[in-house]
Amino acid sequence: MVRCKRLRRQYYNGNENPRQLMDLPIDIVVKILLRLPVESLCRIRCVSKTLLNKVDSLSFVRQYTLSLVTGNNHVVQVPQLMCFAYTSPSDGEEDTTSVTLQSLRYDGGTALTKGEYTFTHSTSSPFHTSYSICFVFYNLLCMAWEDGHCLLINPLRREVLILPTDSIEQLTKYGPNSEVHIGWYGMGFDNITNTYKIVRISMILSKEPYSTLGMLAHVLVLGTSSWREISSVPPCLLNRAYNICAYGDMHWLVKAGGAIKSHIISFDFKNEEFCWTPTPPTLQSSNRDSKLHLLTLRGSMAIVETFSLPEGGMNVEIWVMKDYAKKEWAREYNINVDMRPEFELKYATCGEWEHGIFFNDLDNSLKSNGIAIFFLDLRCDSINLVTCPLETEQFSKIMSYSGSLISLRDYGTLGYTNEPNDELVT
Amino acid sequence: MSTPAENEASIKQESGPSGTVQDKPKKIVVRTGDGEVFELKEEVAMEMETIKTFFMEDNISYETVMPLTNVDSWELVKVIEYCSKYVELKNKENFHKELKAFQDEFVKSMSPKTLLSLSNVANYLEIKYFLDFICQAIADHIKSKDVEYVRELFGVENDFTEEEYEMAKTEAPWAHENLDKDLY
Numbered sequence: 085m086v087r088c089k090r091l092r093r094q095y096y097n098g099n100e101n102p103r104q105l106m107d108l109p110i111d112i113v114v115k116i117l118l119r120l121p122v123e124s125l126c127r128i129r130c131v132s133k134t135l136l137n138k139v140d141s142l143s144f145v146r147q148y149t150l151s152l153v154t155g156n157n158h159v160v161q162v163p164q165l166m167c168f169a170y171t172s173p174s175d176g177e178e179d180t181t182s183v184t185l186q187s188l189r190y191d192g193g194t195a196l197t198k199g200e201y202t203f204t205h206s207t208s209s210p211f212h213t214s215y216s217i218c219f220v221f222y223n224l225l226c227m228a229w230e231d232g233h234c235l236l237i238n239p240l241r242r243e244v245l246i247l248p249t250d251s252i253e254q255l256t257k258y259g260p261n262s263e264v265h266i267g268w269y270g271m272g273f274d275n276i277t278n279t280y281k282i283v284r285i286s287m288i289l290s291k292e293p294y295s296t297l298g299m300l301a302h303v304l305v306l307g308t309s310s311w312r313e314i315s316s317v318p319p320c321l322l323n324r325a326y327n328i329c330a331y332g333d334m335h336w337l338v339k340a341g342g343a344i345k346s347h348i349i350s351f352d353f354k355n356e357e358f359c360w361t362p363t364p365p366t367l368q369s370s371n372r373d374s375k376l377h378l379l380t381l382r383g384s385m386a387i388v389e390t391f392s393l394p395e396g397g398m399n400v401e402i403w404v405m406k407d408y409a410k411k412e413w414a415r416e417y418n419i420n421v422d423m424r425p426e427f428e429l430k431y432a433t434c435g436e437w438e439h440g441i442f443f444n445d446l447d448n449s450l451k452s453n454g455i456a457i458f459f460l461d462l463r464c465d466s467i468n469l470v471t472c473p474l475e476t477e478q479f480s481k482i483m484s485y486s487g488s489l490i491s492l493r494d495y496g497t498l499g500y501t502n503e504p505n506d507e508l509v510t
Numbered sequence: 511m512s513t514p515a516e517n518e519a520s521i522k523q524e525s526g527p528s529g530t531v532q533d534k535p536k537k538i539v540v541r542t543g544d545g546e547v548f549e550l551k552e553e554v555a556m557e558m559e560t561i562k563t564f565f566m567e568d569n570i571s572y573e574t575v576m577p578l579t580n581v582d583s584w585e586l587v588k589v590i591e592y593c594s595k596y597v598e599l600k601n602k603e604n605f606h607k608e609l610k611a612f613q614d615e616f617v618k619s620m621s622p623k624t625l626l627s628l629s630n631v632a633n634y635l636e637i638k639y640f641l642d643f644i645c646q647a648i649a650d651h652i653k654s655k656d657v658e659y660v661r662e663l664f665g666v667e668n669d670f671t672e673e674e675y676e677m678a679k680t681e682a683p684w685a686h687e688n689l690d691k692d693l694y
Binding site: 107108109111112115116117119120121123124126127128129130131132133134135136158240241 | 626629630633641642645646648649650652653654655656657660661664666667668669670674675678679681682
């Protein structure tokens with residue numbers, strides 16, 4: 085479609101034709117903006133009021149998120165690093181938890197330093213180690229407690245959104261001997277209704293004898309106030325350690341036992357149903373005792389397979405999903421590194437940094453002073469062991485996140501502060 | 511005045527005894543806003559939807575000189591250069607690789623203001639792939655530049671008050687650090 089604004093004839097000198105941005109049809113301006121990374125758009129909105137209103141407009145944010153999610157905006161977001169730590173409550177305050185999100189910078193070598201901002205949040209619910217951060221959706225983090233208390237945090241804008249709760253624990257669907265435990269959360273983008281949605285999966289347990297009777301799933305449309313039960317449930321229990329948001333959907337890598345290899349269970353937010361996503365066929369048929377990790381790599385879903393080599397060192401293979409619609413994988417990396425992490429990354433989580441991947445060895449960190457992270461640089465196949473600069477003896481975890489324009493302000497009243505390092509109590 | 515249909519008919523009549531159609535390269539003539547007349551190969555001209563619609567919709571003869579009042583001659587030169595190359599590479603095996611090499615060379619010496627002009631022309635002539643390419647080139651250029659640079663480049667007035675500007679900045683303070691220092 086041509087929006088042909090009548091152009092003023094301007095005198096020119098070869099290449100010196102002084103065309104200005106605001107003379108361009110708005111369609112072209114938007115085309116350019118859609119191709120910029122989030123950090124750049126944060127600057128663009130400071131250029132003028134017109135541009136501020138454009139970048140902040142709900143319609144532009146949705147367009148931008150849509151192109152992020154479908155991978156159409158040709159922008160490869162540089163992943164950033166964030167450390168999540170909790171400090172144990174001091175005596176007498178055992179019912180509060182203080183969590184800190186600290187940005188980190190990695191120089192590609194051996195230095196991991198604190199970034200510019202820290203965000204601390206206190207809550208009156210007791211901390212439960214098995215929850216921590218439930219998922220990372222671009223730049224939004226979700227924290228949840230067993231009692232159904234759930235928060236969505238945008239640490240960069242210091243926004244905290246308290247999600248609506250319902251009385252799910254009181255559900256006695258299977259009789260008085262049963263109880264409901266919330267297990268997992270996920271977030272995605274439905275590009276049909278242009279809404280963000282959160283899925284919550286709960287288990288129905290019988291108290292005596294203790295067993296799982298069934299599962300329940302609910303969906304919340306961000307900005308609304310109630311959870312809606314859906315008929316689809318996951319085919320098996322999910323694993324919280326490996327979940328990723330990709331392509332607008334949510335994915336969990338389910339650990340398998342014995343001869344059965346790991347699977348990926350995905351939640352399609354458009355149809356609101358759970359389905360299997362096949363893992364690479366060669367991975368399925370291989371019978372070596374390797375460890376699998378799920379992460380996003382430059383916007384695509386990826387599986388990292390680590391295998392300790394008998395002669396020492398470790399083999400790392402990375403499979404990347406090339407076509408989500410067709411569920412096609414390609415093996416992009418096959419690297420041997422000459423460092424054998426002590427614990428074979430048995431309990432490690434995996435994430436992405438600007439030039440490669442990292443392993444957050446949780447088991448190792450419990451034993452040494454501070455968190456140990458292995459950074460693998462995919463440009464030169466080198467691996468470095470780095471210690472996190474956070475002074476905390478408590479459980480910490482490094483995560484990767486990337487930018488988005490979503491502001492939680494558009495979805496409800498927040499516990500919100502603009503002051504750096506303000507303690508926010510919810 | 512002959513229509514495109516008649517043009518084709520006349521070509522058929524010219525075919526030799528062996529029955530093969532002789533290749534008569536068709537030209538489309540346009541006049542730019544600054545008065546210069548250009549002859550374009552048909553296949554290149556048809557890459558531009560505006561030109562294509564002009565001739566096809568009402569069966570206008572190729573003898574008509576189409577006025578392109580919103581396009582300057584230097585801009586058309588660049589557009590022809592890009593579209594000709596695109597058409598040439600289109601069906602080749604190494605299309606993406608060779609196109610990328612050409613694109614890098616194409617934008618190398620261009621000032622950002624030139625790119626802005628070309629984006630407007632690409633939009634007016636309705637050449638989707640060229641518009642996408644130019645917008646990407648502009649985005650690549652400004653993505654690491656600071657606020658002042660973008661203002662200067664796009665000729666936009668700062669209509670914020672001190673306070674409003676600081677407020678907008680604090681939404682994402684980290685975005686204003688570690689940027690390219692070169693101005694032009």
